Amino acid sequence: xxxxxxxxxxxxxxxxxxxxxxxxxxxxxxxxxxxxxxxxxxxxxxxxxxxxxxxxxxxxxxxxxxxxxxxxxxxxxxxxxxxxxxxxxxxxxxxxxxxxxxxxxxxxxxxxxxxxxxxxxxxxxxxxxxxxxxxxxxxxxxxxxxxxxxxxxxxxxxxxxxxxxxxxxxxxxxxxxxx
Amino acid sequence: xxxxxxxxxxxxxxxxxxxxxxxxxxxxxxxxxxxxxxxxxxxxxxxxxxxxxxxxxxxxxxxxxxxxxxxxxxxxxxxxxxxxxxxxxxxxxxxxxxxxxxxxxxxxxxxxxxxxxxxxxxxxxxxxxxxxxxxxxxxxxxxxxxxxxxxxxxxxxxxxxxxxxxxxxxxxxxxxxxxxxxxxxxxxxxxxxxxxxxxxxxx
Amino acid sequence: xxxxxxxxxxxxxxxxxxxxxxxxxxxxxxxxxxxxxxxxxxxxxxxxxxxxxxxxxxxxxxxxxxxxxxxxxxxxxxxxxxxxxxxxxxxxxxxxxxxxxxxxxxxxxxxxxxxxxxxxxxxxxxxxxxxxxxxxxxxxxxxxxxxxxxxxxxxxxxxxxxxxxxxxxxxxxxxxxxxxxxxxxxxxxxxxxxxxxxxxxxxxxxxxxxxxxxxxxxxxxxxxxxxxxxxxxxxxxxxxxxxxxxxxxxxxxxxxxxxxxxxxxxxxxxxxxxxxxxxxxxxxxxxxxxxxxxxxxxxxxxxxxxxxxxxxxxxxxxxxxxxxxxxxxxxxxxxxxxxxxxxxxxxxxxxxxxxxxxxxxxxxxxxxxxxxxxxxxxxxxxxxxxxxxxxxxxxxxxxxxxxxxxxxxxxxxxxxxxxxxxxxxxxxxxxxxxxxxxxxxxxxxxxxxxxxxxxxxxxxxxxxxxxxxxxxxxxx
Numbered sequence: 001x002x003x004x005x006x007x008x009x010x011x012x013x014x015x016x017x018x019x020x021x022x023x024x025x026x027x028x029x030x031x032x033x034x035x036x037x038x039x040x041x042x043x044x045x046x047x048x049x050x051x052x053x054x055x056x057x058x059x060x061x062x063x064x065x066x067x068x069x070x071x072x073x074x075x076x077x078x079x080x081x082x083x084x085x086x087x088x089x090x091x092x093x094x095x096x097x098x099x100x101x102x103x104x105x106x107x108x109x110x111x112x113x114x115x116x117x118x119x120x121x122x123x124x125x126x127x128x129x130x131x132x133x134x135x136x137x138x139x140x141x142x143x144x145x146x147x148x149x150x151x152x153x154x155x156x157x158x159x160x161x162x163x164x165x166x167x168x169x170x171x172x173x174x175x176x177x178x179x
Numbered sequence: 180x181x182x183x184x185x186x187x188x189x190x191x192x193x194x195x196x197x198x199x200x201x202x203x204x205x206x207x208x209x210x211x212x213x214x215x216x217x218x219x220x221x222x223x224x225x226x227x228x229x230x231x232x233x234x235x236x237x238x239x240x241x242x243x244x245x246x247x248x249x250x251x252x253x254x255x256x257x258x259x260x261x262x263x264x265x266x267x268x269x270x271x272x273x274x275x276x277x278x279x280x281x282x283x284x285x286x287x288x289x290x291x292x293x294x295x296x297x298x299x300x301x302x303x304x305x306x307x308x309x310x311x312x313x314x315x316x317x318x319x320x321x322x323x324x325x326x327x328x329x330x331x332x333x334x335x336x337x338x339x340x341x342x343x344x345x346x347x348x349x350x351x352x353x354x355x356x357x358x359x360x361x362x363x364x365x366x367x368x369x370x371x372x373x374x375x376x377x378x379x380x381x382x
Numbered sequence: 383x384x385x386x387x388x389x390x391x392x393x394x395x396x397x398x399x400x401x402x403x404x405x406x407x408x409x410x411x412x413x414x415x416x417x418x419x420x421x422x423x424x425x426x427x428x429x430x431x432x433x434x435x436x437x438x439x440x441x442x443x444x445x446x447x448x449x450x451x452x453x454x455x456x457x458x459x460x461x462x463x464x465x466x467x468x469x470x471x472x473x474x475x476x477x478x479x480x481x482x483x484x485x486x487x488x489x490x491x492x493x494x495x496x497x498x499x500x501x502x503x504x505x506x507x508x509x510x511x512x513x514x515x516x517x518x519x520x521x522x523x524x525x526x527x528x529x530x531x532x533x534x535x536x537x538x539x540x541x542x543x544x545x546x547x548x549x550x551x552x553x554x555x556x557x558x559x560x561x562x563x564x565x566x567x568x569x570x571x572x573x574x575x576x577x578x579x580x581x582x583x584x585x586x587x588x589x590x591x592x593x594x595x596x597x598x599x600x601x602x603x604x605x606x607x608x609x610x611x612x613x614x615x616x617x618x619x620x621x622x623x624x625x626x627x628x629x630x631x632x633x634x635x636x637x638x639x640x641x642x643x644x645x646x647x648x649x650x651x652x653x654x655x656x657x658x659x660x661x662x663x664x665x666x667x668x669x670x671x672x673x674x675x676x677x678x679x680x681x682x683x684x685x686x687x688x689x690x691x692x693x694x695x696x697x698x699x700x701x702x703x704x705x706x707x708x709x710x711x712x713x714x715x716x717x718x719x720x721x722x723x724x725x726x727x728x729x730x731x732x733x734x735x736x737x738x739x740x741x742x743x744x745x746x747x748x749x750x751x752x753x754x755x756x757x758x759x760x761x762x763x764x765x766x767x768x769x770x771x772x773x774x775x776x777x778x779x780x781x782x783x784x785x786x787x788x789x790x791x792x793x794x795x796x797x798x799x800x801x802x803x804x805x806x807x808x809x810x811x812x813x814x815x816x817x818x819x820x821x822x823x824x825x826x827x828x829x830x831x832x833x834x835x836x837x838x839x840x841x842x843x844x845x846x847x848x849x850x851x852x853x854x855x856x857x858x
Contacts (some may be wrong), residue, residue, distance in 0.1 A: 014853040037421060037590070038846035039618040042853050052620045056258065058627045076547060076555035081340075083376065088559050098564035098642050105635045106571040109628060113578045116624035120617040123609035126186040136593035138613045139586065141421035146614075180592075180605055187605070213551055329713030 003178045004149040005128035006031075006137065007159045009168025011143040014040055020145065020166040027162055031148035035129075035138035057115040058108050065107025069100040115156035132174040146174075202331055214333040219330035222292040226278050234323035240358025241315050241322070248315075249359060252304040256291050259283045282372040294330050295319070301336070301380050312365040317342070338379070343373030407732055414508055414847065416691045420852065424692075424844050428837045429594055436834055439686070447826040454820005457813050466536050468813045474799045475808040476510050477792050480530045481646075483818050485788040486671070487527035487825075488569065489664075492636055493672025494520025495576055497582070499632035502625075508700050510843040511693045513533050515683065516676045518582040518836070522828040523675070526821040531565075536792075561645035562668070568642040575635055579628050580623070583588055585611050586842040596710070640668040647791065648794045654734040654795030657724070663715035667787060670708035674780030681774045683833055692839055700769045705780065706761040712787070713755035730800070738794040743806055746790050753783025 011017045017034060024032050025048050034043060043049075050151075078090035088095075117123065129135045129146055138144040147159050147167055157172055163171045181189070193327055197288060209215075233239050245259040259282040282289045295318075297303050308316070315322065320331035332338055342349040350370050353361045373379070402810075462466055473477045484531045494517040501509040535541040543550040545566045547558075556563050589611035591603035611617070644664035647655035657663075677698070684693040723735040739747050757779045767773070798805045832838070843850055 014851065018853045030403075034615040035613040036615060037425075037613060038851070039587075039622050040843040040853060046522055047615060049616055049619050052623050052773050054620055055627060056625050058631075060481040060630075072547060073558040077558055081375070081553065082553075085557060085559055095559050098638070098645070099558060101569045101634075101638060102564075102571040102642075105631050105638075106574060107634050108631050109571075109575040109578055112624050112627045112631075113582055116582070116620050117609065119620050120614075122184060122611065122617070123190075125181040125189060125605055125610045126183045127180055127610065127612050129612070130180040130458070135612075139590040139593050139611075140425050144613075155589065181602075181608065186610075188800035208548070333551070335553075337551050340553050 001178050002173060002175045005132075005134030005146075005174045005176045006154065006157070007147045007151040007156065007163060007173050008129060008132050008149075009145050009163040009171040010134055010137065011145065011168055012141075013167075014143070016167050017143045017145075018042055018046045020163075020168065024145070024162065025146065028153045029147055029159075031144050031149050031151035031154075033148075035135070035144040035146065037139055037141065040143070049138075054112065054115050054119060058112045061115075062104045062108035064079055065104040066100050068102035070096060072103075073099060100125075100172070128176045129174055131176055132172070134170050140154060181222075212333070213335045218330055218333050220294055221327050222294065224292055224327070225290050227275055228323050230322045230328065234356060238356065240356055242358040248305045248309055250306055252302070252306065254305045256293075259289055267272060294365055295334060297334060301379065302382060309353075309357075309359050309363065312350075312353050312361050312370060313346075314353045314359070315357050316351040316354065317349060336380075339373075343375050346370040346372060394571055401784045402443060412696045412736070413849075414511065414692075414694065414696060415849075416694055418849060419691055421845050421848065423588060424839070424841055425594075426528070427689065427691065427838045428841050428844075429591055431592070432591060432835060432837060435710065436815070440830065440834060444827060444830045447823045447830060449825025451827050452816055452823075454823055457816035457820060458529065461533055461813060461817065462538060465716070466787040467536065468811060470808055470810045470814050472806070472807050474804050475796045478808050479789075479810055479814040479818060480534045482785070482788045483821065484530035485643055485664075485792075486785045487523045487530075487821065489529065489784060489788075490675045491520040491523035491572070491576070491639065491672065491673040491840045492640060492665075492668035493573070493676045494518070494523075495636040496669055496672065497676075498579060499629040499636060502629040503633060507847045508697050510840055510847055511689075511697055512532050512676065512680055512701070513843070514580075514836075514840045515680055515833070515838050516672075517576060517583070518832045519672075519675060519679065519825075519829065521573070521580060522825050522832075523672075524569065524576065525828070526825050528569065528573070529817075529821060532749055539757070561642065561649045562695050564642045568639045572635060572639045575628070575632055576719055579630065579632060581845070582624065582628065583840055584836065585609055586613065586621075587837040589613065589842065590841055591837065619696050630801060638664055640664040641659050645797075652795050652799075653728070653730040654738065654791070657719065657722070659715055659718055663712065666708045666711035666715070666786060667754075670705060670712055671780065671784035673708070674784065676700055676778045677705070677773060677777035678781060679829060681777070683838060687838060688837065689825065695768045695770070698773055699764075699771060702761050702767040702773060705777075709754060709758040713751075715749060716755065733798075734795055737798055738790065742796065743790065743794045743797070745832035748784050748791050748810075749795070750783050753779040754787060757783075794824075 011020065011034075015146075017036070017040060018072075021034060021043055025046070034040070034047070036043070052167075073096045074091045082090050084090070132144075134142070135144055145163060146155065147163070153159075160173070161172050234241065244261050245254045245256070248254040259279055262276075262279050264284050266279060270276060271370050278289060281287075308317075318332055318334075320329075322328065347370065352366055352370075466480075469478065469480065471480070480576060494513075497509050497516045498513045502680075532538050532541055532545075535544060542548060543556075545556065545563075547556050547823060556566075585608055588604050588608035592601060592608050595601035595604050639662040641664065644660035648657055648660040663835070680697065684690060720735050720739075723731045726732075738744075757776055760776060793808050797807055
């Protein structure tokens, strides 16, 4: 069954993209996005993208990593099998620092990467916009605006007119195959 | 890009693969443990010697045959001569004893199959253990109830350590049947912990 | 209205004088590109390498390098089956080529993360032209490095619980008080983080290749590995944040890795190893050797893959400056070690250093000093910093010199220990040589595969710093 994904259009000028993003937002749209070949500075603010929670995930994972490393070294060395090696204490903080540091970084890095993709809903090998013949240019040389049909403000005619008035080229309504 | 159905299918396949590989790897790692792979090893012996009969019914003590256990690191398997102490007169025509008789006449050893093995870099001393009041059954199980001898314990380093750390939980105190000559004073006290440093066993 | 996709209009900006054309510091500086490439040019140049057929030269080279790698793998198998007695290691030199090669490769692996993380935090835009290849080199170098300690354990199949805290039949744990174990954690963390960093950077570029692929099968592969990236700005927002966090944590990580490698030596009590200068000295040496290898390979790749437009002489010059700075640090450390050996008044310490420079291994010591300290002084001259052939030759010397540095540290400190009756001299066997040559072959094979099948330039990052590619009102 075919369903409407929404309206797409192409931009070529980064300045125009920023202006368009602010205008679309001002018109009350919330479910819209720009697909760009590289991150455009200032577009987040123009679109009103909320700051991501990702840094908190990274911080939390880093703390967990440090705690795991500390506990691992203390429990294995001083509790589970206390074995005197070279007359050194069973657990001391100083020689534990390297591994605490490494596991902090490791946990933090894994959480950052996994968290980033998870928050983005990736991997997802299907996009509602993939049947738009111009959509592929978003990873090449054009900035593709997409306004979602689910948006409360969405109206095929009005949305198209808005995008065209903002300077978008090749504005069209896109359908996708619903499963 | 793919269709929405294919997207779902790929994700299902990936999740299943991850689960299968993870479960497989963990099972492989832990199922190779000697407590799984070695415990229960009971090879067929060349002579159907039955400990239930000799030790159980006839109450011949362990040290009657395994003589060196109190004085040496090794507990020896008895020579054929020990068998023939009795079997010159008892059951002298039994077909089961054919190999014992030919061994005795020809002076060739009976090829007993060894069950309890430790790596050569682990030095286990039988006399040290049995003289501390630790019964044979602590490591070998109740041999007098075993028709065919079977490995009861994993004999891993971890298994040794379990007992060295908490002997109370594992040690069977010396029993009558073992025939061990242990100072009675030792039996009345709590068994002390064994050493857990490397050179206790690796030297 | 300017249009980044249109070269002619871009050229005409100079005449029109749009908002972005007010003179900014970037424009006073030497440009990072030759000419004025547009977005499409970046896509075409980089994807062109991946989509084109490999050249005869590529086939010839990879045949040679993979042959070498195969020979290395065979000799590794021979080592594992026979035991490490087939190496030249023996008392008193228990660590020899294996650990030398380990430290050598780990060192080479330091340029990638330095370029991708530290230069990113310092907003060094020139990094975008070389970071992808340098990160790839990091990963390949760490793979080569990891081979050596693993086979040095003698029985790699049980090394998993010798090296990692996994429950085992001994109910024993790895020794967390040993620097060798810190190294296990440092190197494996470094490998994992570098590989993730690299992959995250690759995802948008693989999406570009996905969108361009004509062959159905190739398209499916790119689709799968690019994870459905569409370049949505809400995704880029989290992506950039993740990239920044990764850069932030990789910066101390890259410094920690060679610090911890140096602890393998510094925490012991061997004269010549027990030195507090080791951590910074090793880190500087690692960056030095890493940049040496990046230059060796990138000068060739730039020529063979027609990337001159994006990797300019300015990039080469910048790398040469880093090379000279770290080379001077290494030279300082060489001198300071001698000073401290004299100043400490410790006769054993003094003996080791005099023996290092004038003993049986003096040939190795002076090779090291010549390659690492004397020759890079040529970079004081700007024409030499910008001369590709001389730079390439010097980078080879740096690679050689840094291998000798590790050999000198390990072999000269061990070969004459406290008891003269046990003094010895290390001679490598054919197996030692074969395994090292094999890892060189493996490294080059992986790099050749990378250079052909994976975008060698970070497409999206290069696009982001093209002139006029960013909105004019924001300053970056």
